[in-house]
Amino acid sequence: MALLDVQDVTIRYHDKPVVQNLSFSLEAGQTLALVGESGSGKSSTALAIAGLLPDSSQIQGDILLQGQSLLHLSPRQQREQHSPAIGMIFQEPLSCLNPVLRIGTQIIEAIPSHQALSRSAAQNKAIQLLEQVQLPRAQHVLRQYPHELSGGQRQRVLIAMAIARHPQLLIADEPTTALDVTTQAQILHLLDELKKELQMGLLLITHDLGIVSERADQVAVMQTGHLLEYGPTSSLFTQPKHPYSRGLLEASLRKDETRHYLTARLPELQTKATTVTPAPPSPPAEQAEVVLRVEQLSKQFSARSQSVQAVNNVSFTLRRGETLGLVGQSGCGKSTLSKMLLRLIEPDQGNIWLNDQDLLKAKGQALRQLRAHIQLIFQDPYGSLNPRQRIGDMFDQLLCLHTPLNRAARLQHAQSMLDAVGLSPNALARFPHEFSGGQRQRIAIARALLLKPQVLICDEAVSALDVSIQAQILNLLVDLRDEL
Secondary structure, rough: OOOOEEEEEEEEEOEEEEEEEEEEEEEEOOEEEEEOOOOOHHHHHHHHOOOOOOOOOEEEEEEOOOOEEEOOOOOOHHHHHHHHHHEEEOOOOHHOOOOOOOOHHHHHHHHHEEEEEEOHHHHHHHHHHHHHHOOOOHHHHHOOOOOOOOHHHHHHHHHHHHHHOOOOEEEOOOOOOOOOOHHHHHHHHHHHHHHHHHHHEEEEOOHHHHHHHHHHOOOEEEEEEEEEEEEEEEHEEEEEEOHHHHHHHOOOOOOOOOOOOOOOOOOOOOOOOEOOOOOOOOOOOOOOOOOEEEEEEEEEEOOOOOEEEEEEEEEEEEEOOOOOOOOOOOOOOHHHHHHOOOOOOOEEEEEEEOOOEOOOOOOOHHHHHHHEHHHHHHHHEEEHHOOOOOOHHHHHHHHHHOOOOOHHHHHHHHHHHHHHOOOOOOHHHHOOOHHEEEEEEHHHHHHHHHOOOOOEEEOOOOOOOOOOHHHOOOOHHHHHHHHH
């Protein structure tokens, strides 16, 4: 008997199907990778299995866990009988963690209530869980709030909470999106070890085909809610049957290839996959104008009696037409440095020059004008988009503040930017929660590009995107860099 058996499941939101006639099974001790581009229905499938679909949804078919139907249980039965058996790691940690509770409190809440641990024993258990997911200074992290951690650190906290109940089925929805490659390898290895130790089934939702090839026993490829291909992982990489699967493989960058980026737009249920590899643009001349200069930038954060040197004497220059890569592990200060460049965080010392203007001395209207020329794409799109505003209102507000365009021109410009990142114009009338994680990231990218800034800071801008959209966005950024 399979641990998990999904039988002919169809999911609708307001009578609009997002998953159609989906069937697959997962054995205990195995990993099944659910692969597809953003908006293909992967996360909705995971939410259906975990019993977390919103009330506005309708679901048909059946989902069996150890032979028992999950869809015919009352909420109380679901909570008591099967919730402890299912653990879930969500894609966006900042939206899943309570911002007003310390990390320790939230992890202790995830520990099964029947264990009846004392306060000190519960804290020790929480520390043990954090150490399992390779989070340094675990005891200190227990006293911190979510906003005090980096994106990768928050993701590891979520993983610790998911494994607290030793689930039989672990659903990992893009569990390593926010992690650097070394930590990613550690987390994936940890999930493998836990899977073997507990004979746990792992449903891995990902767009990273490198992870799929190394970690998954089986793979299911989805697009626009349809299951296109399902079978052993080896067959997908050696003999992909569907043109969409071949397109995904062609869009995946591999270290043994010399190309830097490519285009692989995959329209709905296309019949022929196409890949275009443009020649990489020539590097800028060394004599090009310096558009951003950073000198000896430092920032230290203090909490109670402890202090953390987040950024220490960083200096660099960025020339017009140039791309500078900032690389490092999660928590090394990349995001802090990015926010200091926009004065979202004030540095302790150092200088920032934007087009020979001292950014640290600018105030009020002068600072607002300078910020129009330097834009940031945040790592966590859900945390950077106003949940109470429609996308069109966000875009229009930004264009009203910084451009002389009339309303019709502003609307046309917003629609063209959404088209550039692969979203339809009707997205302007919707709220952030109505999109998938990858779609929200594309909206954040479009918003940053609206003003055609002279400096664009991309804080893990494509980490949440599937490979086909990654290629599209990277090409867009390169084209705009050359054009502007």
